[in-house]
Amino acid sequence: MTSELARLIEAAKNRPFPEEERQAQRRSFAYGNAKIENDRVTWEMIVEADEQIMAQGATAK
Template sequence: MDERLNALIEAAKSVVMTREDIEKQRESFAYGNTNIENSRITRETIAAAAKKLKENGEY
């Protein structure tokens, strides 16, 4: 593997994600996967669903 790639992989292993980072990543993942199947899904749709789940203690 390329040395630069190896260095990036090693650096990524020590990254500590905040709760906010994890939530943003989760929403991005959800958007990316659902938008493929349904183009009517927007980032706002995902954000609203995440907010509702948080309010209900499910997320």
Template sequence: MTQSLNQLLKLARSVSMTEPQKTLQRISFAYGTAKIENENVTREMVERAAGKNE
């Protein structure tokens, strides 16, 4: 790996996400994954589904 990539990885390891940030990241991941399987899925649908589980 390049020196700059190693430096970025080192910085990324020290990042601590807040709970709201984690929730948004989970929703984003779920949306992206679902969208691959079903192009009719919307972000709003995923957000509603996430709200039901919290």
């Protein structure tokens, strides 16, 4: 591993991970995996499902 790569990895470890980015990555991961299984899955379906799951989690606390 080069010293530049090691430096970038360390910088990434210490970088804040905002909720907006976490949400975008979660949705992207879900979409990509669901799309492989079912070509009729849309981005809108993923967003709707994520919003429902997040709402349920908020009410469960």
